[in-house]
Amino acid sequence: MEFKNIIFEKNDKIATISINRPKALNALNSETLKELDCVVDMIAEDEGVYAVILTGVGEKAFVAGADITEMKDMSVAEGRKFGILGNKVFRKIDLLEKPIIAAVNGFALGGGCELSMACDIRIASTSAKFGQPEVGLGITPGFGGTQRLARIAGMAVAKELIFTGRIIKAEEALRVGLVNKVVEPDKVMEEAVSFANTIAAQAPIAVKYCKAAINRGMQCDIETALMYESEVFGECFATEDQKEGMTAFVERREKSFKNK
Numbered sequence: 601m602e603f604k605n606i607i608f609e610k611n612d613k614i615a616t617i618s619i620n621r622p623k624a625l626n627a628l629n630s631e632t633l634k635e636l637d638c639v640v641d642m643i644a645e646d647e648g649v650y651a652v653i654l655t656g657v658g659e660k661a662f663v664a665g666a667d668i669t670e671m672k673d674m675s676v677a678e679g680r681k682f683g684i685l686g687n688k689v690f691r692k693i694d695l696l697e698k699p700i701i702a703a704v705n706g707f708a709l710g711g712g713c714e715l716s717m718a719c720d721i722r723i724a725s726t727s728a729k730f731g732q733p734e735v736g737l738g739i740t741p742g743f744g745g746t747q748r749l750a751r752i753a754g755m756a757v758a759k760e761l762i763f764t765g766r767i768i769k770a771e772e773a774l775r776v777g778l779v780n781k782v783v784e785p786d787k788v789m790e791e792a793v794s795f796a797n798t799i800a801a802q803a804p805i806a807v808k809y810c811k812a813a814i815n816r817g818m819q820c821d822i823e824t825a826l827m828y829e830s831e832v833f834g835e836c837f838a839t840e841d842q843k844e845g846m847t848a849f850v851e852r853r854e855k856s857f858k859n860k
């Protein structure tokens with residue numbers, strides 16, 4: 601399938617999505633959001649994809665936010681439509697039953713920071729910058745920023761960054777727990793691929809259940825969360841990969857998972 605604003609690549613078990621509007625610092629317009637929506641559906645249905653990487657084309661930006669040029673003159677109805685579309689796509693990434701790694705190669709501002717936070721893991725370049733500058737534009741973060749930043753980095757950090765709109769460098773993002781690892785700019789993709797390959801070597805159904813258990817568990821009380829954990833733990837025993845993983849251990853041989 602041909603896309604205008606994104607590049608989709610598949611290499612063995614790893615799918616890579618690159619937002620491709622470098623002249624606008626990869627800002628998210630409606631067209632890009634629709635393409636993202638479509639590519640996430642494609643990836644969800646592809647049993648051969650075990651892990652996903654999301655990045656931005658160029659050396660300057662991951663995503664510099666929602667497209668301000670497009671949003672500037674939106675009516676209330678258009679703004680609502682845009683917001684619904686964005687939230688739908690971001691939630692789809694949240695619920696994607698495959699791990700997704702954001703390779704943050706530059707600015708991740710507003711909707712860009714929010715997009716990175718919808719991913720499971722963030723690898724940042726030393727030149728990456730994160731922030732939620734929406735209040736300076738007269739709006740609130742609208743693609744989950746108030747909720748995901750607080751859940752990832754804690755309420756105090758979320759309030760500080762969102763109330764002030766302050767943009768932070770990768771090192772600070774690492775210190776507050778917003779990113780998992782910081783590497784030199786030319787190593788971001790390499791590191792993301794290495795993470796993705798390590799994850800893709802595990803039993804994919806188990807990884808899928810872990811993502812669901814962590815995400816769902818963070819939204820409910822510990823008793824319910826632990827019950828859900830027990831449920832997915834039990835479900836693993838219905839998979840061929842559980843038999844393979846444990847048999848390979850006992851037989852002291854290499855395991856070969858089949859996503860079954």
Ligand code: DAK
Nearest residue numbers: 624625627664665666667668669679683709710711742743
């Ligand atoms: N939208 C559109 N174009 C953008 C853009 C953006 N967010 N960010 C940058 N660009 C464009 C610039 O207009 C410029 O285009 P030309 O003038 O060359 O045509 C080009 O990218 C290069 O940018 P600069 O010339 O500004 O580059 P600098 O190095 O000087 O500055 C910068 C880089 C990232 C500091 C600066 O571009 C900047 O401050 N950009 C805006 C960052 C920002 O405020 N991002 C947050 C956007 S607000 C909603 C849900 C969510 C949202 C909204 C609604 N609903 C529920 C309805 C989300 C809102 C946001 O994300």
